[in-house]
Amino acid sequence: MHTDTERCVRAVQSKDARFDGWFFTAVTTTRIYCRPSCPVVPPKAENMTFYPSAAACQQAGFRACKRCRPDSSPGSPEWNQRADLVARAMRLIGDGVVDRDGVPGLASRLGYSARQVERQLRAELGAGPLALARAQRAQTARLLIETTALPMAEIAFAAGFSSIRTFNDTVREVFALAPGELRARAPKRTASPAGTAPAASSRAPGxxxxxxxxxxxxxxxxxxxxxxxxxxxxxxxxxxxxxxxxxxxxxxxxxxxxxxxxxxxxxxxxxxxxxxxxxxxxxxxxxxxxxxxxxxxxxxxxxxxxxxxxxxxxxxxxxxxxxxxxxxxxxxxxxxxxxxxxxxxxxxxxxxxxxxxxxxxxxxxxxxxxxxxxxxxxxxxxxxxxxxxxxxxxxxxxxxxxxxxxxxxxxxxxxxxxxxxxxxxxxxxxxxxxxxxxxGDPDAFLPSDLGIRRAAQELGLPHTPAALTARAAAWRPWRAYAVQYLWAIDDHPINFIPA
Missing domain, CATH: 1.10.340.30 (Hypothetical protein; domain 2)
Incomplete structure (x- = not known):
């Protein structure tokens, strides 16, 4: 989506939170990147550049906005609705594979060469696996800094950094604040809509x-x-x-x-x-x-x-x-x-x-x-x-x-x-x-499920598996979500939260 400049500008100007995580806005005059719903006054359109990931923004020399905290955006829905190489790589990076096993370990899990993985991630996301993992480490570091009393050295290694120096340099580069300054500012940020809970509530050991x-x-x-x-x-x-x-x-x-x-x-x-x-x-x-x-x-x-x-x-x-x-x-x-x-x-x-x-x-x-x-x-x-x-x-x-x-x-x-x-x-x-x-396939479908067949019959939909599958073609690629709506017709405990 980040290549559709006109659509991105409209989303930023309307502060549309639906697009948080879909793309990031980098402001060329301030060298800051934001989520689309950032509460500050939107910059001029000619000063906006759009990137598909926080890692790409950081790699281009932009730092995270202190107001909207773009690293706390919901993740892009792309990675959970696709099964191609890039989507699977992003799910694995989110699962910490690069931090544990490096890029060779990531490539091995995917069944591709490290060069192929690097090339495809750069082409779609503007950043390779190391940069994407680094952005994730920075977010983890911020969470630990602001929500725990752990010493900074412990936070550095818990977040996946190889050294305290790399941890300090990365935090300063991404957030324009030293780790100690981030912790000092944390109480002022507890009202952030997508940030952490108040620091005092998370000081219990562990x-x-x-x-x-x-x-x-x-x-x-x-x-x-x-x-x-x-x-x-x-x-x-x-x-x-x-x-x-x-x-x-x-x-x-x-x-x-x-x-x-x-x-x-x-x-x-x-x-x-x-x-x-x-x-x-x-x-x-x-x-x-x-x-x-x-x-x-x-x-x-x-x-x-x-x-x-x-x-x-x-x-x-x-x-x-x-x-x-x-x-x-x-x-x-x-x-x-x-x-x-x-x-x-x-x-x-x-x-x-x-x-x-x-x-x-x-x-x-x-x-x-x-x-x-x-x-x-x-x-x-x-x-x-x-x-x-x-x-x-x-x-x-x-x-x-x-x-x-x-x-x-x-x-x-x-x-x-x-x-x-x-x-x-x-x-x-x-x-x-x-x-x-x-x-997590969003198009998975259960036409033979008894509850689905009962719901289909009640709605007037075809209720034999073959006929229902044919009718459900119009719901693709979201048939797994249609299953949730059909199941909800039944008076079953799976549809209710206990009082």
Whole structure:
């Protein structure tokens, strides 16, 4: 979008928050870059230059605006609605792969050469993987500086910097303030619409309180309702108005509490290692689909006169995702042809028998969901499942554990579908529900789902799978969102947040 100068200028002049994260405005006279909704008086059009990423702005010599904090914008929806190389690379960079494994590790996960990855990222985003990761490190550093009492040296390494000098230089370059100055100014910034929560609320040891921004509108009912209704005891819970769950992270583990608010999602993170902050935030954002563009989605679905009333009644529905793709695949198999309650019971037994115990001082969370490696050793006879489903589960776990099947942020959606379909017991419903909630394909569709067929019949839509699929072609590429609106017709706990 950043190449459409006229459209970008209009968005900046109207301070349109819908475009935050889509592009960034660099002002040539001040050498500052902003989000489109920046509250300051818009500059003259001839003094605006537009970039597709904060990293590209920084690489061109611009520093972040202190008023609108462009590094706190919602992420571009492009990276979660596409499955090409650039989109998959951006999801992996958001997942901290470059910081942990370098550019060669990123390229290896994608199946391309480092040169190809570099070339394509530069062509589309104006910055290579190192610059994009550096911009992300700067944002993580700011969050830690402003919301914790950690010493600066600890923050530098937790944010992924190789040295304190590099940390200091980067913070000064990006924010035009030294790290100590950023911390001193933090209390004055707590009213920022997309910034962090008040610093005083996050000074408890090991606990970070943040605000996760999104593009309005956001309907939390099905989003949180689905997570709560299907939550695995010991791993997930609803407590004091927050969805809480354990997180298995590269450097340790964590517990997150996510609370819906009208203009942000409150996020309280307890981490055993602060180096996991970036990846924890990234996974929570993906689980809650916070980088979606509801105007594009709802606008397309409203074009169908039978869907339009559902969209108008409760716009901004998101697709509930997951923080762990392998975990969700296991849970999808456990949920085959059984009730939600039965699926939760089966999952809870696996967690108790094979999950890693954790301590939760604030609630009732007890375990991490077991990894494929931990589940690979389970005895199939111990599973209270039909024999055919035991085979399905153990085959899935084996393929995940040895790497024959990969369901991470780097996954090509169609390739993953094909590999899943080759496994015994994986029919169209299981493959598509994994594509919808684990892979994050916005066009995943479940025409054979009983709830979808009932909703379709009630609306007067075709309700046989083939006929409904043909009719749903008009909803592409947002059929996963149409699924949420259709599911919402049913009086089911997944559509409601507990009182």
């Amino acid at each position: 606990v970070l309180s943040l605000r996760l921004p999104f593009r309005k509108p956001l309907n939390p009912d099905n989003l949180f309702g689905h997570l709560i209704a299907t939550g695995v005891p010991g791993v997930e819970e609803w407590r004091d108005g927050a969805y809480r769950r354990t997180l298995d992270l590269p450097f340790g583990h964590g517990i997150v509490a996510l609370t819906p608010h009208p203009d942000h999602i409150g996020c309280r993170l307890s981490l055993t290692d602060p180096r996991d902050l970036t990846i924890a935030i990234s996974r929570c954002r993906r689980m809650l689909d916070l980088d979606a563009d509801p105007d594009a989605v709802d606008g397309q679905l409203r074009s169908d006169p039978l869907l339009a009333p559902l969209v108008d009644k409760a716009p901004g529905r998101r697709v509930p995702g997951t923080v762990d793709e392998a975990e969700f695949a296991v849970r999808a198999v456990l949920g085959q042809q059984v009730s939600t309650a039965a699926a939760r019971t089966h999952a809870a037994r696996l967690v108790t028998a094979h999950g890693t115990p954790v301590a939760d001082a604030e609630g009732g969370l007890t375990h991490l969901f077991p990894t494929p490696g931990q589940l690979a050793a389970l005895d199939p006879e111990s599973l209270a499942l039909p024999r055919s489903r035991r085979t399905t589960l153990t085959t899935l776990v084996s393929h995940l554990a040895d790497g024959r099947l990969k369901l991470g942020a780097e996954s090509d959606w169609e390739e993953s579908r094909a590999r899943l379909a080759e496994l015994p017991g994986f029919g169209p419903w299981t493959v598509e529900v994994i594509a919808l909630r684990a892979l």
